[in-house]
Every structure is written in structure tokens, then in C-alpha cells.
């Protein structure tokens with residue numbers, strides 16, 4: 001399926017508020033899918049989740065925290081031993097090095113505790129703005145709105161932002177969502193991106209925001225242009241999408 005272009009105009013504030021209310025209604029108890037028991041475990045799990053699924057991280061962390069249950073224990077770990085445990089998470093050498101380094105900093109600079117401030121969190125190895133935002137929002141219920149690839153895509157498709165960077169999208173979303181809902185909005189948008197507004201084939205037909213979202217019209221235009229241009233299959237022979245997010249059936253050839 002070809003890449004679906006993002007809308008080039010944002011929706012009105014009224015429509016944006018209605019779209020967000022629909023998502024909130026669809027995911028009222030949305031929360032992180034990562035398994036953790038304390039801020040330390042959450043921090044390490046979020047670092048490991050970069051370029052990796054939460055499910056894969058959840059399969060990895062029990063063994064990691066069984067062996068290294070505290071920042072002190074992880075700070076004294078041999079990186080090679082940690083690499084073996086986190087190998088299936090991807091980029092495992094860098095992640096193992098980062099989590100041992102972050103644990104060392106927690107012990108030497110923060111008294112063995114995960115700091116609450118963005119500045120302190122972002123000073124830890126492997127922690128950027130997105131990871132810091134997740135830890136602040138989930139572990140400490142601070143007002144923070146992390147923008148990952150799902151949040152970025154869904155916010156654009158809904159016409160909530162034209163921001164070219166995660167930071168710009170974050171600022172736009174913060175203007176649209178009340179401050180006390182920032183942390184929740186992150187989860188609505190992530191869950192919607194994982195379950196419905198999927199990158200290559202959004203399931204617009206079963207989306208709560210389909211009547212308001214500008215992207216189904218973009219998909220319909222794409223399909224019409226492709227039909228007008230010729231056979232409705234991609235180069236790789238995949239089916240082209242329709243506006244409901246379902247693949248169109250290729251025409252049968254006569255025997």
C-alpha cells in the first residue's frame with residue numbers, strides 16, 4: 001500500500017475537540033502496555049522499548065529485573081551479561097550500555113532514585129524527550145505528552161497538527177488537550193495507532209472518528225487516481241486500499 005499523505009490543513013478547534021473526545025471515549029482506561037513495578041523498572045523498560053514492541057520488552061524484563069532488581073545491582077552489572085538478556089529487544093549492545101550507564105547515574109547522582117524532572121531524566125543515557133515524557137507521565141503523573149511514531153501519525157491523520165517534528169506535534173497537541181489530560185491523550189493516540197489507525201492500512205471503517213477525520217477523503221482520492229491510472233495493484237502485487245481501509249480485490253482474469 002502506498003504511503004497515505006497527511007492532510008495539508010488542520011481541522012477546526014471544534015472538530016479537533018470532538019475527535020479527541022471520541023478517542024477518549026474509545027480508550028477510557030488507556031495506559032502503558034509495559035509491565036513495571038516501580039519508576040526504576042519503568043525507566044529501564046521504556047529505554048528498551050525504543051524500536052521494539054512493548055510485548056517483546058515485557059518478555060525480556062522479568063529476567064533482567066530478577067537478576068538486577070535495583071539501580072545499584074544494574075550499575076554493577078557487566079554490560080556483556082546485560083546484552084545477553086536484552087538481546088531480543090534490538091540495538092541490544094547500545095541499550096545494554098545505556099541502561100547500565102543510566103543505573104550508574106541513578107546511584108551516583110540521584111541517590112538511587114529516578115528523578116522527576118525532565119532535565120534530570122534527559123541527562124541519563126538512552127533517555128530523550130519522549131522517554132522522559134513517558135516516565136514523567138506514567139511514573140509520576142506529571143503533565144507530559146510523549147510523541148512517538150503512533151502519536152505523530154494519528155495526530156496528523158486526524159488533522160490535529162501540521163507539525164513536521166515530534167516536538168512541534170507535541171506543542172500542537174498540548175494546545176488542544178487540557179493540561180490534566182496530556183498524559184492520557186498520549187495513550188489514546190498510541191492505542192488508536194496500534195489498533196485502528198495502522199500505518200500502512202488504517203481501518204477507517206471501524207474508526208470512531210471516521211466522520212470527522214480528513215484522511216478517509218484523502219484515501220478515496222488516492223484510490224480514484226490509481227483506478228484512473230490503471231490496474232489497482234501496487235508494484236509488489238499488493239492490493240490497493242479503499243477509503244474504509246480494506247484492500248480492494250484484484251480483478252479476476254478470465255480463464
Ligand code: SF4
Nearest residue numbers: 197202204207213215
Ligand atoms: S478515520 Fe482512518 S485515518 Fe482517520 S483516525 Fe480513523 S483510522 Fe485513522
